[in-house]
Amino acid sequence: MPLLEISKLTHRFAGLCAVSDFNFVIEPHELVGVIGPNGAGKTTVFNLITGVYRASVGSIKLKDQELVGKTPHQITSLGIARTFQNIRLFKELSVLDNVRIAHYGQIAYTPAEALLHIGRFRAEEKRITNRALDLLAIFKLDESANEKAKNLSYGLQRRLEIARALATEPALLLLDEPAAGMNPNEIIQLMEFIRWIRQTFSVTIILIEHQMRLVMGICERLVVLDFGATIAQGLPSEIQKNPKVMEAYLGVEVAS
Amino acid sequence: MSSFKAAYHTLLAHWHMLTGYKLFWPVFMIAGLAFCVAVDTYGFMDLYLQLILIYVGINIILTVSLNLINGYMGEFSVGHAGFMAVGAYVASLLTVHSFPAGAQNMLFPLAILAGGLGAAFVGFLVAIPSFKTRGDYLAIVTLAFCMIVKSVLENIDAVGGPRGLLGMEKLTSLPWVFFWTALSVWVIRNLVYSNFRRGVLSIREDEIASDLMSVNTRQVKIIAFVVSSFFAGIAGGLFAHALQFINPRMFDILKSTDILIMVYLGGIASISGSIIGAVIYTILLEILRPLGVWRMVFMPLTLVLLMIYRPRGIMGMKEARLFTPLRDITTEKLWRQKKKEAPDASA
Ligand SMILES: Nc1ncnc2c1ncn2[C@@H]1O[C@H](COP(=O)(O)OP(=O)(O)OP(=O)(O)O)[C@@H](O)[C@H]1O
Ligand SMILES: [Mg+2]
Numbered sequence: 001m002p003l004l005e006i007s008k009l010t011h012r013f014a015g016l017c018a019v020s021d022f023n024f025v026i027e028p029h030e031l032v033g034v035i036g037p038n039g040a041g042k043t044t045v046f047n048l049i050t051g052v053y054r055a056s057v058g059s060i061k062l063k064d065q066e067l068v069g070k071t072p073h074q075i076t077s078l079g080i081a082r083t084f085q086n087i088r089l090f091k092e093l094s095v096l097d098n099v100r101i102a103h104y105g106q107i108a109y110t111p112a113e114a115l116l117h118i119g120r121f122r123a124e125e126k127r128i129t130n131r132a133l134d135l136l137a138i139f140k141l142d143e144s145a146n147e148k149a150k151n152l153s154y155g156l157q158r159r160l161e162i163a164r165a166l167a168t169e170p171a172l173l174l175l176d177e178p179a180a181g182m183n184p185n186e187i188i189q190l191m192e193f194i195r196w197i198r199q200t201f202s203v204t205i206i207l208i209e210h211q212m213r214l215v216m217g218i219c220e221r222l223v224v225l226d227f228g229a230t231i232a233q234g235l236p237s238e239i240q241k242n243p244k245v246m247e248a249y250l251g252v253e254v255a256s
Numbered sequence: 257m258s259s260f261k262a263a264y265h266t267l268l269a270h271w272h273m274l275t276g277y278k279l280f281w282p283v284f285m286i287a288g289l290a291f292c293v294a295v296d297t298y299g300f301m302d303l304y305l306q307l308i309l310i311y312v313g314i315n316i317i318l319t320v321s322l323n324l325i326n327g328y329m330g331e332f333s334v335g336h337a338g339f340m341a342v343g344a345y346v347a348s349l350l351t352v353h354s355f356p357a358g359a360q361n362m363l364f365p366l367a368i369l370a371g372g373l374g375a376a377f378v379g380f381l382v383a384i385p386s387f388k389t390r391g392d393y394l395a396i397v398t399l400a401f402c403m404i405v406k407s408v409l410e411n412i413d414a415v416g417g418p419r420g421l422l423g424m425e426k427l428t429s430l431p432w433v434f435f436w437t438a439l440s441v442w443v444i445r446n447l448v449y450s451n452f453r454r455g456v457l458s459i460r461e462d463e464i465a466s467d468l469m470s471v472n473t474r475q476v477k478i479i480a481f482v483v484s485s486f487f488a489g490i491a492g493g494l495f496a497h498a499l500q501f502i503n504p505r506m507f508d509i510l511k512s513t514d515i516l517i518m519v520y521l522g523g524i525a526s527i528s529g530s531i532i533g534a535v536i537y538t539i540l541l542e543i544l545r546p547l548g549v550w551r552m553v554f555m556p557l558t559l560v561l562l563m564i565y566r567p568r569g570i571m572g573m574k575e576a577r578l579f580t581p582l583r584d585i586t587t588e589k590l591w592r593q594k595k596k597e598a599p600d601a602s603a
Binding site for chain 1: 443446447449450451452454455457458461462464465466467468469470471472473474479483573581583584587588591595
């Protein structure tokens with residue numbers, strides 16, 4: 001059974017059709033790339049999947065469960081987590097709290113127990129703190145646990161964002177241009193890192209990338225968007241040879 | 257100057273040592289309550305001074321509870337006076353009309369509680385439409401709410417209309433104020449040091465990201481608002497039975513402004529800040545009373561200076577160690593110890 005099944009997804013912003021008739025299926029444990037030039041609608045697809053925007057037409061199903069109409073926190077709790085193109089950490093909060101916040105949906109105590117610090121409160125807080133620290137340790141961020149997120153270097157902020165997303169225990173991880181602002185060396189490291197994440201956390205990954213060359217290396221399958229339309233889907237080697245893609249996408253890149 | 261600094265540092269060191277003791281809070285609570293009861297029974301304190309202390313307590317409750325919304329959560333509510341009015345009227349109607357004359361003292365906590373619950377219920381009704389969508393509706397909704405409460409009260413003859421409500425006994429004593437103040441500070445501190453705090457703070461930082469990290473933002477906002485209104489109602493009930501007289505004008509937007517000043521003076525997202533803000537403002541107001549109208553010049557001026565030099569208030573986004581639970585720190589310490597002993601156990 002596919003993990004995620006999107007059919008006929010369409011979304012308009014005041015006349016502009018950002019995504020039109022988008023159809024997409026991903027199986028568990030796949031790593032699929034979504035590419036396309038600026039303004040192609042890639043981020044909008046992520047915003048639709050995660051419930052930030054409500055799709056005007058179409059359906060998004062996670063293991064047969066319809067996501068359209070659900071709120072972002074419901075969708076996250078069902079197992080979809082994401083990072084952002086422009087880092088969106090809770091800047092003024094500590095690194096540890098950034099990760100603990102992402103455990104919100106899993107907390108077992110009620111507001112009343114929190115109000116009086118009774119019942120399951122203490123045990124749960126301890127569990128969450130320990131788990132958050134474990135996760136930070138895996139990402140080698142535990143030494144900065146008490147620093148404000150905004151004081152981390154750019155690279156570490158990106159890493160923290162991924163750690164925070166994984167703290168929600170997702171089945172599907174959506175990465176929006178994780179390589180933005182990185183140099184070629186760092187990008188190679190990042191590719192390794194993404195593979196390793198998929199293995200360690202056994203997550204399925206959809207990766208948005210701007211630069212086609214980068215995703216060629218790690219993605220098993222690619223989807224190419226242009227002006228909201230899906231112009232190609234297939235293996236990286238096929239995409240590379242696709243004349244439509246060359247024209248719409250590579251043409252742009254070669255020219256610039 | 258340097259001797260002043262040295263004195264300050266020694267004082268601070270002693271303060272840290274004192275507040276570091278595990279027994280600090282229990283001892284402080286018992287001593288405080290004992291002192292209040294002693295003052296109340298033996299009356300060795302000037303009545304005027306007692307009244308100021310009572311106002312300090314009430315203002316602490318109002319400030320701490322409003323800080324939950326305007327500080328921690330970063331929304332802007334101007335309706336606190338309205339919720340205070342609900343609490344004041346509910347509690348007063350109970351003590352004046354419903355409770356038997358002999359049992360006033362005994363039933364007083366119930367009246368206060370009822371005032372709080374009434375305000376919480378109204379808070380719930382206000383919160384639902386306000387938090388339906390994202391955005392800055394809260395300021396407008398609460399402004400309207402404040403005006404509606406006032407005009408509704410002015411038009412109900414059963415509660416005295418514009419003349420207000422009289423006949424409350426002076427039931428708000430120093431021990432009761434101490435009790436309710438301690439309770440509200442404790443409860444809000446608890447809330448603020450739980451998952452819930454991370455919820456409100458993340459909403460303040462980035463609401464969409466917060467929702468995407470599984471925080472039920474709407475629920476968090478509603479709970480925060482209801483708890484905040486509850487304590488505004490408690491403060492209202494205490495206020496009514498300290499002054500023994502209330503009218504709708506007391507709870508207009510100016511009263512809300514007073515509370516806002518205390519919040520921003522003391523510092524956003526800080527319990528210790530709220531307490532400091534409430535204490536300083538209440539006492540300053542009394543000291544400056546002889547200035548008459550000039551007070552109205554001095555106060556805004558203070559606020560303007562504050563906004564320029566200390567935009568987050570005295571304790572903005574900071575917390576005295578006294579109010580942070582040790583548990584958090586202990587958990588982390590233990591975790592680090594374990595990691596040192598078994599370096600790759602966690603990896
Ligand atoms: N909230 C919005 N309101 C109006 N238009 C929007 C909104 N968000 C995106 N758009 C428009 O929709 C189109 C697709 O935007 P989107 O952000 O999905 O592109 P993208 O493929 O992620 O581009 P990039 O590579 O630059 O990140 C763009 O033309 C953009 O201007
Ligand atoms: Mg984008």
